[in-house]
Amino acid sequence: MQSATQQPESKAHDIAVSLCQVSKWFGAFKVLQDINLEVRTGERIVIAGPSGSGKSTMIRCINWLERHQKGKIVVDGIELTDNNKNVDAVRRDVGMVFQHFNLFPHLTIIENCTLAPMWVKKVPQSLARDTALEYLEKVRIADQAHKYPSQLSGGQQQRVAIARALCMKPKVLLFDEPTSALDPEMVREVLDSMVQLAKDGMTMLCVTHEMGFARQVADRVIFMDRGEIIEENAPTEFFANPQHERTKAFLSQIVH
Amino acid sequence: MIEFLSNHGGTLLRGFLWTIILVSGGFAIGSVLGALLAILLTSKNRIAGWLARSYVELIRNTPFLIQAMLLFALLGVMRMRFEPVLVGLVSVAIYSAAYMAEIIRGGLNSIPDGQREGARALAIGPFLQSRLIILPQLMPFVLPASVNLLATLCKESAFLAGVSVAELTFSGQVVITQTFLIFEVWAIIGILYLVLVLSIMALAGFLERQMAWLKPAR
Numbered sequence: 001m002q003s004a005t006q007q008p009e010s011k012a013h014d015i016a017v018s019l020c021q022v023s024k025w026f027g028a029f030k031v032l033q034d035i036n037l038e039v040r041t042g043e044r045i046v047i048a049g050p051s052g053s054g055k056s057t058m059i060r061c062i063n064w065l066e067r068h069q070k071g072k073i074v075v076d077g078i079e080l081t082d083n084n085k086n087v088d089a090v091r092r093d094v095g096m097v098f099q100h101f102n103l104f105p106h107l108t109i110i111e112n113c114t115l116a117p118m119w120v121k122k123v124p125q126s127l128a129r130d131t132a133l134e135y136l137e138k139v140r141i142a143d144q145a146h147k148y149p150s151q152l153s154g155g156q157q158q159r160v161a162i163a164r165a166l167c168m169k170p171k172v173l174l175f176d177e178p179t180s181a182l183d184p185e186m187v188r189e190v191l192d193s194m195v196q197l198a199k200d201g202m203t204m205l206c207v208t209h210e211m212g213f214a215r216q217v218a219d220r221v222i223f224m225d226r227g228e229i230i231e232e233n234a235p236t237e238f239f240a241n242p243q244h245e246r247t248k249a250f251l252s253q254i255v256h
Numbered sequence: 257m258i259e260f261l262s263n264h265g266g267t268l269l270r271g272f273l274w275t276i277i278l279v280s281g282g283f284a285i286g287s288v289l290g291a292l293l294a295i296l297l298t299s300k301n302r303i304a305g306w307l308a309r310s311y312v313e314l315i316r317n318t319p320f321l322i323q324a325m326l327l328f329a330l331l332g333v334m335r336m337r338f339e340p341v342l343v344g345l346v347s348v349a350i351y352s353a354a355y356m357a358e359i360i361r362g363g364l365n366s367i368p369d370g371q372r373e374g375a376r377a378l379a380i381g382p383f384l385q386s387r388l389i390i391l392p393q394l395m396p397f398v399l400p401a402s403v404n405l406l407a408t409l410c411k412e413s414a415f416l417a418g419v420s421v422a423e424l425t426f427s428g429q430v431v432i433t434q435t436f437l438i439f440e441v442w443a444i445i446g447i448l449y450l451v452l453v454l455s456i457m458a459l460a461g462f463l464e465r466q467m468a469w470l471k472p473a474r
Contacts, residue, residue: 063377091379102374106392115388116378168378 015074016041016172016203017062022071024057031057032068033227041171044204046214046235049224050250055207058224059174062205063094076171092120095165099177101157103149109136109160110145113167121168128167135163139193155186159193166197173197175206211254215239223247260440264431271427272448274341278416278423279409282348287402289349290356297361308357315354321415323347328419344421348409355405363397364390403460407453414449424448 017039024032031054039045047055060066061073064080064087073080075090103112113132117123123131136142139159141152149157158178165173175194179187191213198204198217208214214221214235221238223231223246231244242248296308315323324347331338367390375385417426428445432438 065373065376088379088381091377094377096377098370098374098377100368100370102368102370102377104371104374104389104393116375116380119384119388120379120381164378 014040016043016076017205018072018074019058019061020072020074022058022061022068022073024061024066024068024070031227032061034071035227035229037222037229039172039203039205041203042201043219044198044202044217045206045220045222046218047205047207047222047224048209048211048214048250049230053224054227055224056176059096059176059205059207062172062174063091063096065096092168093171094174095168095170095172096174096176097158097161097165097178099181101149101154101161101181103157103161103164105149108146108148109141109152112149112160113164116164117167132163132167135166136160138166138196139163140189153186154182155189158182158186158190162190162193162197172203172205175204175208177207177209179208179210209254211239223250225250260435260437264435267427267431268424268444268448271422271424272452274422274427275410275413275424276452278341278345278348278421279406279413281345282413283352283406283409285345285349286352287356289353291360293353293357294360294364297357298364312354312357315351316358319415320347320351320412321418323351324416324419340419340421341423344413344416344419344423347416348413351412352405352409355408356402359398359401359405360394362401363394366397367393399464400460403456403463407456410449410452410456 015038017037019035019037022032022035023030035058037058047059049055057066061068061080062075068080076093078086078089078093080086080090104115107115110129110132113136114123114125114128117128117131118125133142133145136145139162141156141159141163144152144156144160149160152160162173162178178194179190182190187210191210194204194206194213195217204217206213206218218235220232221235222229223238223242223244225246231238231242231247233241233243238247239251242251293308293312296304297312299305324344327347327350328340328343331343371389371393372385375389380388413423414425416423417429420426424445428441432441435441
């Protein structure tokens with residue numbers, strides 16, 4: 001009895017994100033098929049797979065930018081349901097970095113970073129600015145704080161987007177192909193910031209084609225195809241010894 | 257000249273002021289209606305979207321004078337009597353709402369979906385999204401276009417003379433029937449419209465400079 005009541009509590013601490021039998025359809029097309037995934041706190045997960053395999057849709061379900069239609073998603077002990085309070089609570093806990101940055105063009109870099117903390121978390125402006133500068137420093141872009149996004153390069157903008165997400169002090173960070181829209185010479189600087197975050201112990205789910213990054217920081221690589229998780233393994237095993245035919249086919253096609 | 261102004265200046269000035277009241281009042285109401293229409297135009301509700309689209313196309317593709325005449329005729333059929341200036345103001349509102357709706361819809365469409373999405377991922381709710389993210393990005397787009405609309409309204413409102421609204425052009429007709437100074441009166445009327453429209457344009461330039469902060473630096 002005692003252990004039965006204790007277990008869910010400790011589970012809520014250990015498991016940052018859990019997806020149980022999650023399915024989603026776009027019209028008649030099933031994009032996610034009975035996805036099961038548990039992400040422990042502090043774990044770094046890289047999600048790979050061909051385009052259209054449902055990787056982005058899956059992580060977008062975790063902060064409900066996409067609604068799942070079947071199954072159960074629990075983030076830091078909060079289940080995602082139609083209840084707006086739950087969705088709101090989950091979004092406060094989960095940061096997201098997008099392929100196209102989605103910075104606010106009418107606000108300066110520092111304002112981009114302080115907007116949500118000030119308006120959503122009611123953090124006083126001076127404190128929000130200090131926090132923002134701290135994180136901008138971390139992604140090595142604090143000297144650009146008073147410029148507008150359009151004055152920065154793609155790589156710089158993406159690092160600002162990472163800092164903006166961090167300013168909400170999230171427990172989980174989602175990355176949706178963060179380097180796919182960047183010029184090749186800018187990929188490194190963004191990956192460096194992500195590696196730094198991983199070292200700091202952030203729980204991360206990254207959809208990316210950067211297999212070097214996966215080798216370097218991932219605890220687990222998840223391979224998806226046609227809306228299913230086909231294979232998951234530690235990166236060394238995953239790359240050296242892929243089990244599934246489709247994984248082998250995919251890995252043989254990408255440069256890594 | 258002094259005699260002309262002392263006898264008829266009042267009539268012309270009154271007409272000038274009524275034009276300003278008609279246009280600014282109609283524009284104000286039309287802007288609010290236009291914003292609501294724009295929300296319907298961009299909504300996912302097909303029926304609401306279709307109704308709003310029909311309204312916008314109906315108004316934008318028929319002459320303003322015909323719309324005003326129809327409105328007066330409709331009220332006549334319904335045996336309802338209102339001050340002509342009030343009906344004139346309503347017809348300006350009806351007309352400008354359709355154009356304003358298209359201006360705002362265009363602005364909304366120019367803002368990428370990623371903007372709301374980025375805000376949603378930061379737990380910013382729908383109301384704050386509109387206020388903090390959408391509206392400030394809409395203004396640099398909407399302001400210049402709506403000033404152009406306002407200038408157009410000033411000129412189009414001359415048609416209201418055709419339904420006996422005592423605005424500037426109508427007052428010109430009145431003065432001409434009393435003085436037969438056809439050329440002189442129309443020249444004065446023309447200059448008054450020119451002054452009105454140019455002042456609006458100057459005001460717009462001033463506002464735009466004041467609101468430079470709204471525009472993202474390029």
